[in-house]
Amino acid sequence: MRIDIITVLPELLESPFSHSILQRAKDKGLLEVHLHNLRDYSTLPRAQVDDYQFGGGAGMVMMMEPLVNAIESLQAATRYDEVIYLTPDGETLQQRMANQLSLQENLLLICGHYKGIDERIREHFVTKEISIGDYVLSGGELAAAVLVDALGRLLPGVLNDETSALFDSFQDNLLAPPVYTRPEVFRNWKVPDVLLSGNHRHIEDWRHEQSLARTQQRRPDLLQ
Ligand code: 6GU
Structure with a gap:
């Protein structure tokens, strides 16, 4: 372009x-x-x-x-x-x-x-x-x-992970879910267990629920 x-x-x-x-x-x-x-x-x-x-x-x-x-x-x-x-x-x-x-x-x-x-x-x-x-x-x-x-950032080949633009907030009218990185515990604040479970089905379900809840709370207009 x-x-x-x-x-x-x-x-x-x-x-x-x-x-x-x-x-x-x-x-x-x-x-x-x-x-x-x-x-x-x-x-x-x-x-x-x-x-x-x-x-x-x-x-x-x-x-x-x-x-x-x-x-x-x-x-x-x-x-x-x-x-x-x-x-x-x-x-x-x-x-x-x-x-x-x-x-x-x-x-x-x-x-x-x-x-x-x-x-x-x-x-x-x-x-x-x-x-x-x-x-x-x-x-x-x-x-x-x-x-x-x-x-x-939408041009094919620009993002490292080709799929990552697909998961952006707004791309599917849902806000993105929360994300975490190391350490697992910081000042007693823990990362949600499901993200450490290694169960990718559960992780995807959790992320989708979080996206929905976050959208309902912050941007209900996107769900209309
Ligand atoms: Cl495109 N221009 C200016 N001057 N103000 C703006 C805008 C553009 N979009 C929102 N506010």
């Missing part, structure tokens, strides 16, 4: 993809992330990318020209399956959407700032609008990082 990201803050997005699982995905050639500084596509003095909004009001709007230059020059080199705008008024990211998007080859992500981007970009270039939840971030960059992480 190839992901291109248009942003005014490329520095903010260098680190999140350079560690752990996503770094391994890149090392294995399964994921490519390319950052593009929007200012490089501005032909205006001081590489201006935003302007006052028509109609008045506080807050700047990301202007047409640099964005169109960036999008069209990237589109000339790559055929994108989706052009995604990260915005709090987009469709909320859920595991189902992550699963679907992880099947695509090429994605172009646009990170908004200030009051957002000129509506005409959304009408004429954007094919999908995504929010990562009902709260406001200062820009789309951290949302883009969340999206790339959610997709990258």
Whole structure:
């Protein structure tokens, strides 16, 4: 999968993809992330990318020209399956959407700032609008990082244990069961006996019960 990201803050997005699982995905050639500084596509003095909004009001709007230059020059080199705008008024990211998007080859992500981007970009270039939840971030960059992480770990061959993404919370609408590691007893706090029993039927049954109970208690909405 190839992901291109248009942003005014490329520095903010260098680190999140350079560690752990996503770094391994890149090392294995399964994921490519390319950052593009929007200012490089501005032909205006001081590489201006935003302007006052028509109609008045506080807050700047990301202007047409640099964005169109960036999008069209990237589109000339790559055929994108989706052009995604990260915005709090987009469709909320859920595991189902992550699963679907992880099947695509090429994605172009646009990170908004200030009051957002000129509506005409959304009408004429954007094919999908995504929010990562009902709260406001200062820009789309951290949302883009969340999206790339959610997709990258789903790519076949990225996770060591091929099956482990299948057991994630949400993958089957159930929260994950509790997990334990050594030591068996710490300050008199014991690991549940069943996990030490070696009986894999019992262990699977226990985990499923725990998942159900945890989901009922914390996220009953998932069971509807
Ligand atoms: Cl995608 N962008 C911003 N600025 N805030 C958000 C968001 C996106 N998703 C949730 N809050």
